[in-house]
Amino acid sequence: MAATQVLRSEWTKIRSVSSTVWTLGLALVVTVALGLLISILSKNDYDSLSREDKITFDPTYISFAGMSLGQLAMIVFGVLVVANEYSTGMIRTSLAAVPQRATFLFSKIAVATLLAFLVGLATSFLTFFVGQAVLGEYKAQIGDPGVLRAVVGGALYMALIAMFSMGVAAMLRSPMLSLGILMPFFFLISSILGNVEATKKIGRFLPDQAGSKIMQVKSPFDDDTPYGPWGGLAIMVAWTVAALVGGYVLLKKRDA
Structure with missing residues (x-):
């Protein structure tokens, strides 16, 4: 079968x-809704911030606070795209129709990633403009230094989360097992490693923590992260490539 x-x-x-x-659709709604809520709370709390916190106040990053929930939907999307065929048994039919396993897997990933990026792009711009509208006098403009990069970076982050999840699902072949590993990894393990002083330096190299740097315009005074926005995204890309390569290798070796 031809690639097209x-x-x-x-x-x-x-x-x-x-x-x-x-x-x-859920990824868009929850990201915008939570970003709106956090933006409202941040505006109301601005006067109580310390001088240092006011200097490093990042209205762009605040509007992306909902990304923590939006990525949950992207994880589910990535897993379902790949693992649904295993749970329904359709994988045998698919591989019979497309015996070239690289073509099969990477065509699936390419279509799903493009879709995730387009939804992520709409989500990022909507989240930004809604958040800034609420922040009022404290808002950032899309033309401010670093802001457009952060907004487009939000879309790249969502697409990479989906791709990473697809790679993991291709390795594990089960929706429940994939979600059972990915959810604790992103919402428990990463959070613990990133917030405990002894493990902070390890946590910052996990895909979500490194990748989220692309959405920051300003950094806190005590931020000693050894990479910038694009460096963080590169780390996330490396994690994603590793997951996809692992998924392909196991798909090629195993029976359907």
Whole structure:
């Protein structure tokens, strides 16, 4: 089967499964809603901030506070795109139709990633403009230094979260097992490692913590992170590539 036909087939699979479509919509809604709430609270709390905190006040990053929940939906999306075929048994039919496993897997990932990026782009811009509208006099402008990079970076972050989840799902082949590992990894392990003094230096190299740096315009005074926004994104890309390579290697070696 030609590559264009495989891509078209994967697009049909994704849009015909309502759960995958709903997760993308949910990613947008929860990111914007939580970002709006945090922006309102931050505006109300601004006067009580210390002088140092006011100097490093980052209205752009504040509007992206909802990304912590938005990435949850992107994780589910990435897992469902890959692992649903295993849970339904459709993987055998798919591999019979497309025996070239690299073509099969990376066509699926390419279509899903493009979709995740487009939704992420709409989410990032909407989140930014809604958050800044609420912040009022404390807001940032899209033309301010570093702001456009941060907003586009939010879309890249969401797409990479989805891709990383696809790689993990390709390795594990089970929706429940994949989610059972990814959810604690991002929402428990990463949070603990990043907030405990003894493990902070390890936690900052995890994909979500490194990748989220791209959405920051200002850094706190005590921030000693050894990389900048693009360096953090590069670390996240490295994690994602490792997950995708692992998924492909295991797909190639194992029976359907």
